[in-house]
Amino acid sequence: MITVFGEGRGFRVVWLLEEMGLPYRLRPVDLLAGVDRDAEFLAINPAGFIPAIQDGDAVMVESIAIMEYLIARYGPTPLAPGSRDPAFPAYQQFLHLGEAGLAMPMYLAVVSRNLAPEAERRNWGARKALEIFESRLQLVRRRLASASYLAAEGFTAADISVTYALEFAERTGCFVLGEVERAYVARVTRRDAYARAMVACPATKAWVEEVAARR
Template identity: 70%
Template sequence: MITVWGEGRGFRVAWMLEEMGLPYRLRDVDMLKGVENDAEFLAINPAGFIPALQDGDMVMVESVAIIEYLAARYGPTPLALGPDDAGFGAYLQFLHMGEAGLAGAAYIATVSRMLAPEGEKDNWGARLGMEIFESRLGLVTRQLARVPYVAGDRFTAADISVTYALEFAQRTVGYALPDAALDYVARTTARDGYARAMDACPATRAWVAGLKAQA
């Protein structure tokens, strides 16, 4: 049985698993209580960040790499494009941009604005993080002006990666997405796989519900 350790970016992994119809279990990792108190998780990922994937003796700890692993290990799947597909380059680019250029950059701004001392919340690093996010978002919206999904005409794992990042920015720093990105997120999150992943991730579901209640 595949085990997903932790939510957060683990939602990407759960969504991929749901889209592929693969059985798994989600093991909660409460980062707020202090991961140093979770010896079982630290035995899986001594670096102490989430998510992690455990598949037999194999352990992985980067959400986008995990998505690629699942597609390769348990495919073939239409969620992953191959070298012979016209959208292969775009697929790879946006699959990785979803973390490296979007979620990762927004995360720097998020932790600064939420956790930094009062006088340091709007710091240089936080501003740079959002500048990076916005520049990569421009590449996403330019692509969406041509095609409905980031790799072309069909939904792929790259859309899981990018959608997570866009929703992360909305939910954490209140980023106002442009209309093209809003329409895109509405398309991707209308999928049954997304709904099943949300049902499977209670912490994420509760977080989103709390944000809606505050709105």
């Protein structure tokens, strides 16, 4: 049984597991309360960040690396084009762009806005992080101008990666998605596996409901 530690970016992993029909259990990790006393989790990831997985003797952290591991270990799957598929370069690009180019810079902007002292909330680093997010988003917009999905003709794990980042940006109130991105997110989140993942992730579901109630 695959154990997923933590929600947050772990939602990507849970969504992928639901798409692939793999059995798993979600083990909550409360980062807000601190992980100093969570010995089980720290034994898995001493760095104390989420997500992490344990799959037999295999232990991994970093959501994109975990997704690649699951696809390689339990595939093949239509969620990942083969290396000789013409869609493979775009797949690799957007799979990693979802974290390195979108979610991570947005995370830096969010923590500055919400956790930094008042005078530092729009510091140079936070502004630069938003600039990086917006510049990388242009790659997504250009692709979606001529395609329904980011890599192949159908849905892939690259869409999971990028959709998480887009939803994170909007839910935190740090960015307003345009019509193209909104339509894309609405399309991919209508999938049954997404709905199952949302049910499986109660903290994420509660956050979505809280954001909706404020609008």
